[in-house]
Amino acid sequence: MTVLVTGGAGYIGSHMVWALLDAGEDVAVIDRLSTGFRWALPPEVKFYQGDIADEALHEKVFAENDIDAIIHFAGSIIVPESVSDPLAYYENNTVKSRALIAAAIRHKVPHFVFSSTAAVYGTPETPEPVLETARLDPESPYGSSKLMTEIMLRDAARAYDFVYTALRYFNVAGADPKGRTGQSTVGATHLIKVAGEAALGKRSHIDVFGTDYPTADGTCVRDYIHVSDLANAHLKALERMRAGGESIIANCGYGRGFSVLEVLETVKKVHGKEFEIHLAGRRPGDAVTIVANPSLAKRELQWVPQYDDLEFIVKTALDWEAHLARRNQR
Numbered sequence: 001m002t003v004l005v006t007g008g009a010g011y012i013g014s015h016m017v018w019a020l021l022d023a024g025e026d027v028a029v030i031d032r033l034s035t036g037f038r039w040a041l042p043p044e045v046k047f048y049q050g051d052i053a054d055e056a057l058h059e060k061v062f063a064e065n066d067i068d069a070i071i072h073f074a075g076s077i078i079v080p081e082s083v084s085d086p087l088a089y090y091e092n093n094t095v096k097s098r099a100l101i102a103a104a105i106r107h108k109v110p111h112f113v114f115s116s117t118a119a120v121y122g123t124p125e126t127p128e129p130v131l132e133t134a135r136l137d138p139e140s141p142y143g144s145s146k147l148m149t150e151i152m153l154r155d156a157a158r159a160y161d162f163v164y165t166a167l168r169y170f171n172v173a174g175a176d177p178k179g180r181t182g183q184s185t186v187g188a189t190h191l192i193k194v195a196g197e198a199a200l201g202k203r204s205h206i207d208v209f210g211t212d213y214p215t216a217d218g219t220c221v222r223d224y225i226h227v228s229d230l231a232n233a234h235l236k237a238l239e240r241m242r243a244g245g246e247s248i249i250a251n252c253g254y255g256r257g258f259s260v261l262e263v264l265e266t267v268k269k270v271h272g273k274e275f276e277i278h279l280a281g282r283r284p285g286d287a288v289t290i291v292a293n294p295s296l297a298k299r300e301l302q303w304v305p306q307y308d309d310l311e312f313i314v315k316t317a318l319d320w321e322a323h324l325a326r327r328n329q330r
Ligand SMILES: NC(=O)c1ccc[n+]([C@@H]2O[C@H](COP(=O)([O-])OP(=O)(O)OC[C@H]3O[C@@H](n4cnc5c(N)ncnc54)[C@H](O)[C@@H]3O)[C@@H](O)[C@H]2O)c1
Pocket: 006, 007, 008, 009, 010, 011, 012, 013, 030, 031, 032, 033, 034, 035, 036, 037, 050, 051, 052, 053, 072, 073, 074, 075, 076, 077, 092, 096, 115, 116, 117, 118, 168, 169, 170, 171, 172, 173, 185, 190
């Protein structure tokens, strides 16, 4: 049996591919390489360069592989970009996911894992860790495009012989502890990635977006989860569905938050050198505090996080940033 990974050449998808290979699974990848890199994957992985909505490609991939599960990462992920060009986000994240789900049903693929996001909650009503039952109120087209896909999956699972797991990721960060892949996105906007670039001198400084929020130090609070723990949650979801588990939606985070300034202090401590930090105005659309309640994932998926340690997350991110710097010099 083969696991089909869409977006497998991207940041999280490439960690998933390595985790599947480590677990002895056969893997095939579809990626159009809009933000991903073929070199993020081992050469022996079956790689199909193309679009997740391309029906001719579906026919080829399903004919050449005996696929029992799809893990669907492919999508567009920049929140402000989704605000300025919402239809592009509904196209790539919602319409194209529909085409992929239809292909899964047409080809009788019984298991599907979907990359959802904490952005489906918008700003929670309280700063307490959010449960999956919290109000769903996305603040951006990005969050809405993901929520619409969750709804399609729910309805498809009711109508067809099809089981899914939607994982709502919180703030994914860090890199493979073995150094095989990491976040290589050009022009990334994620805090730990940007801080790593500033620490290594790839940027002149980092801006702190907003210092007057109602939090202990005035900066926003997020639940940073190591990308390898996240990949492991997908393996657990797969295992559970293969054992007959029903469709579920689960948060993936650790259940504790760090402020932007706490993260930057940690980056300085781990790196051992100063870098320039500019206090700036708020970034539109940022929630003040969002932290996961991961009890459902722990209970239902038997998920046991291994890297719940901000210093370790930052260390792996910095190691990968240094690797990229060496790679670019070659
Ligand atoms: N990074 C985070 O913090 C975060 C948080 C929550 C959810 N997610 C979700 O996780 C998934 C992966 O995110 P990432 O950070 O790895 O992003 P990424 O941009 O590194 O990876 C996305 C991959 O999908 C590919 N892709 C995009 N559209 C495609 C299409 N139509 N057909 C084929 N390939 C396509 C890209 O080339 C890229 O390799 C996304 O669905 C994202 O919404 C990410």
